Amino acid sequence: xxxxxxxxxxxxxxxxxxxxxxxxxxxxxxxxxxxxxxxxxxxxxxxxxxxxxxxxxxxxxxxxxxxxxxxxxxxxxxxxxxxxxxxxxxxxxxxxxxxxxxxxxxxxxxxxxxxxxxxxxxxxxxxxxxxxxxxxxxxxxxxxxxxxxxxxxxxxxxxxxxxxxxxxxxxxxxxxxxxxxxxxxxxxxxxxxxxxxxxxxxxxxxxxxxxxxxxxxxxxxxxxxxxxxxxxxxxxxxxxxxxxxxxxxxxxxxxxxxxxxxxxxxxxxxxxxxxxxxxxxxxxxxxxxxxxxxxxxxxxxxxxxxxxxx
Numbered sequence: 235x236x237x238x239x240x241x242x243x244x245x246x247x248x249x250x251x252x253x254x255x256x257x258x259x260x261x262x263x264x265x266x267x268x269x270x271x272x273x274x275x276x277x278x279x280x281x282x283x284x285x286x287x288x289x290x291x292x293x294x295x296x297x298x299x300x301x302x303x304x305x306x307x308x309x310x311x312x313x314x315x316x317x318x319x320x321x322x323x324x325x326x327x328x329x330x331x332x333x334x335x336x337x338x339x340x341x342x343x344x345x346x347x348x349x350x351x352x353x354x355x356x357x358x359x360x361x362x363x364x365x366x367x368x369x370x371x372x373x374x375x376x377x378x379x380x381x382x383x384x385x386x387x388x389x390x391x392x393x394x395x396x397x398x399x400x401x402x403x404x405x406x407x408x409x410x411x412x413x414x415x416x417x418x419x420x421x422x423x424x425x426x427x428x429x430x431x432x433x434x435x436x437x438x439x440x441x442x443x444x445x446x447x448x449x450x451x452x453x454x455x456x457x458x459x460x461x462x463x464x465x466x467x468x469x470x471x472x473x474x475x476x477x478x479x480x481x482x483x484x485x486x487x488x489x490x491x492x493x494x495x496x497x498x499x500x501x502x503x504x505x506x507x508x509x510x511x512x513x514x515x516x517x518x519x520x521x522x523x524x525x526x527x528x529x530x531x532x533x534x535x536x537x538x539x540x541x542x543x544x
Contacts, residue, residue, distance in 0.1 A: 236263065237537065238306035239530045240297055242290070242338060244273035244316040244372025244396050245445075245499070249297040250530050251304050256542035260534050266300040268293045269498040272316035273372050273396040281322040287329050294334045310533055312339045314346055315373030315394060341529075343390025347376035349532030351385045354441045356535055357527045363438030366431070368513050369528060370446040370506050372396035375424075375513065379431050386434055389427050393420055395446050395499075395506035403505055406485050413482045416505065420512045428516050440519045442469065443528035445499060446506035451524050452494025453477060459494070467524040471514045478507045 235255060241248045251264035270293055275286035282290070294311075301309050317323055318340050331337050341349070347369070354367045367385075369376040373394035378385040402416040442451075447469060452458065454473035457465040481489060481504045490500035514522065 235307045236305050237534060238301040238304075238309040239533050240294070240301075240309055240311040240336070241530050241533075242272070242294075242311070242313040242317060244314065244374075244394055245269060245271055245502075246372075247290070247293045247297060248530070249300055249309075250534075251301065251306055252534055254534060254538055256538045260531065260538070264300070264304045266297055268296070271372075271396065271498075273394070274400055276316075276320065279321055280319070282317070282320045282326050287326055290326070291330060291333045294330060294336055298334065298336070308537075309336070310537055311336045312341050312533060314341055314371065314529070315343065315390075315392075315397075318342070319373070319392075343374055343376065344388050346371075346374070346529055347378040347388035347390055348385055349536060350376055350443055350529045351378035351380065351388065351532075352383050352535055353527035353529070353532035354443060354525045355380075355383050356531075357525050358439065358441065358523075362441075364435065366437035366440045366517065366519070367443065367525075368441070368447070368510070368522065369443045370395055370509050371444060371529075372502070375509055377427060377431070377513070379434055379437060387431055389430070391423050391427065393423055393509050395502035395509065398505035398509070399502045408482055408504060410482070413504070413508070417508050417512070420508050421516060424509075424512050424516050431517070440517075440522045441525045442510070442522035443525045445496075446503070447510060447522070448524055449492075449495050449499060449503060450474060450477070450507055450510055453492045456524065463526040468521050469510075469524065470521045471511070471519060474507065474511045474514065478504075478511050481507050 239250045249266040252260040254260040350369045367378045375391045375393035378388040380386040451469040456467040490497045
């Protein structure tokens with residue numbers, strides 16, 4: 235069957251269309267993406283303003299039309315941290331439901347980490363052993379660890395690249411003191427969780443997902459996305475430590491000119507790099523392998539598992 239996953243994230247609203255059935259690898263058929271940047275549309279009270287709601291409803295309408303055009307039989311809609319943490323989340327969900335007919339399911343931070351872990355486990359298989367999975371989104375950082383398809387530990391921290399950029403790095407060229415303050419904040423937040431994971435033992439394989447990690451790997455020399463999902467891509471901590479100060483001294487336009495960096499994500503790359511560097515350092519990780527599957531694929535796989543059970 236043809237499934238559509240409608241992901242309302244902090245940066246983008248993304249419809250991913252796949253051809254899938256239980257027991258088979260989901261095959262991407264179409265991608266419809268709009269950079270809405272909901273995390274940047276919050277007012278002083280942490281609410282998504284009227285303009286943001288109107289734009290969200292419009293983007294969802296266009297995604298539904300794209301799903302219909304591509305013959306999607308079922309749409310799986312969900313929202314992550316931007317909607318999850320908005321002070322008027324219930325009102326936003328009601329507006330979306332009344333005006334589009336879409337019942338957005340709000341994914342908790344822990345569930346986001348677990349679904350992303352499931353996707354990474356299926357991608358790398360059992361031979362990867364104990365997995366540590368890192369995922370930097372627009373609003374949060376997810377960390378999960380385990381041997382099975384269900385992780386033994388999973389946490390979500392408010393360390394998304396978009397959230398941190400908006401709150402800590404104003405302006406085009408970040409002030410060095412602001413960068414240092416953000417670095418201290420990021421590391422303090424991550425350090426609180428390290429003990430929970432270290433008690434479980436060292437991982438056999440460390441995996442990173444998300445646009446932020448993919449872009450960081452690309453500027454550090456990894457293969458282009460055009461080379462396909464099966465090419466192995468890695469990001470070393472040593473390379474990251476060299477690039478973080480460089481990114482902090484660049485303007486948004488200069489970062490957008492780097493290989494693999496999209497114009498819409500260039501502003502967030504410095505904050506994302508600080509989170510990636512902090513996580514790898516505090517968890518003692520020398521290198522991560524980039525996984526092309528993440529939360530959206532996890533949602534699809536969970537749905538296919540339920541179909542198989544039924």
